[in-house]
Amino acid sequence: MNATSESSDARRRRSFFGERLWVVLVPLLAVSSLVSSTWIAVLVRDERDALSRRELEASIEKVLAAVSSEVGTAVEATNRAQTRFLIDSIAAMVQGRVSLYHSKGGLLAQADQASRTSDSFEMMSEVAEEVLVWGPAKGVGGTKVGEIRVDVPLPARAGFPWVIFGTLLAVWALLSGVVLFAIARVLAPMQRLRHVFSRLGEAGPDAVVVPGERFAEFGQVREEMLDCLDKLKERQLRAEESFVEVAVSLAREYEYHREGTIGHSQRVRRYSSWMADRLRLPPGERDALEVAALCHDLGKLPAMQVEAALDFVGVDAATLSERVGALDAQSFEQVDTMHPVLGAAFFEAMPGLEDVAQIVAAHHENWDGTGYPNGLSGDAIPLGSRLLRVADAFERAYSAANDDESAADVLDELEAKKGTSLDPFLFEIFREEVAVHLQERRRQRVTLQAQRRDATAALR
DSSP states (O other): OHHHHHHHHHHHHHHHHHHOTHHHHHHHHHHHHHHHHHHHHHHHHHHHHHHHHHHHHHHHHHHHHHHHHHHHHHHHTTOHHHHHHHHHHHHHHHTSEEEEEETTSOEEEEEEOOSSOHHHHHHHHHTTOEEEEEEEEEOGGGOEEEEEEEEEEOOOOOOOOHHHHHHHHHHHHHHHHHHHHHHHHHHHHHHHHHHHHHHHHHHOGGGOOOOGGGSGGGTHHHHHHHHHHHHHHHHHHHHHHHHHHHHHHHHHHHIIIIISOSOHHHHHHHHHHHHHHHHTOOHHHHHHHHHHHHHTTGGGHHHHHHHHHHHHTTOOGGGHHHHSOHHHHHHHHHHHHTHHHHHHHHHHTSTTOHHHHHHHHTTTOOTTSOOSSSOOOGGGSOHHHHHHHHHHHHHHHHHTSOTTOOHHHHHHHHGGGBTTTBOHHHHHHHHHHHHHHHHHHHHHHHHHHHHHHHHHHHHO
8 A cells, every 4th residue: 555655656746747847947947048148248248348459459550550650760860859759649649558669679768658557557467458569660761670569458348238138138038938838838738638647547537528629639549538438437337337236235135134124225225315306416426325325234244244153153142242252242343333434445445436435434423423433523424424314214213113103203203313413404304305205105005096996896
């Protein structure tokens, strides 16, 4: 039993993750969306920084190309003032540090117009946060007379592009929603099919419903599944009918050997059906009630076997408490008291008869909670069990009544049990139904007697 429940739990867990694939996909898509959006946003920012660097280098190269000849001429003329002025002008234009070196390697002039201090500039140079451009200083005839080096600190890096990140995240969320919707559309038919087979295994073929509009995508498979369910229902019905026939036969066997007569269960079934008609019970509940009425004492078979064993050794059941030990007496009483549970266990063994088992299990529960085996009370007792309780009590009292007592007299005697062991509402309904059916039976009896007299007179 434990192994079965464990395997069932394992199947539920597997089916949960198999059916709820989005439980895994949603976090996965959310993480991938965040990572992808962040990575692309950083790439865009870096590309913007690289573009700014290339534009800055291009502008510096244009400046150096424009002043190359002027600087070279000033160097050839050894005009230090002119050379200094040109270098300062270039530094002001590029907002950086400009150094002029002689073709032989000596430093001729230097100017620093960077927005940062020299120390900060040196520190930025160490971490490559600068643009370094070289250009020749050409003299007369295009001869290289020196080299101009320009160091320009890069502007501060742009902040995180939140707008781009938000846009990308929204796009990824939309794409993820489309993916999840597509997966749900693909898995939905399989989930419905899994539900069908789950219901088939838990409640049997009668509880399985296959609506056409929800299984149209299966095509021929749906038709074959419906045909299979019809065959399973037919087999289940035949098995239930055979099972009930065996149960009824055993109940009759018990009545014959224990009570010496047959008919108690049939009469209980008839009385129960009167109230079922009055309450307009659904066909399924009515069938379960009638089967329970026919077999409500089936659980007493073990008690009959105990009694038969005691009789076999010469012990009369009437003097059981005097002639046998306390253990034997207790065993007999326990089996007899637990007959609702034993009878219910018999029907629980057959899938599809769970409603019958429920009625049988509680047919000795009292309205005030003093019954057995579970001490249920009021509406907690199944309706079928309360109906059966009233019908069984009346049948036993009516069968044991004197010839002078009528059904009305028996009902008056049972009035004391209304509200204690019997449901008061159902008892009043049963009283009305008894009056109606007995009156109908008297009318039929009078009609039959009149027909017989007429037939006898015609023969004469």
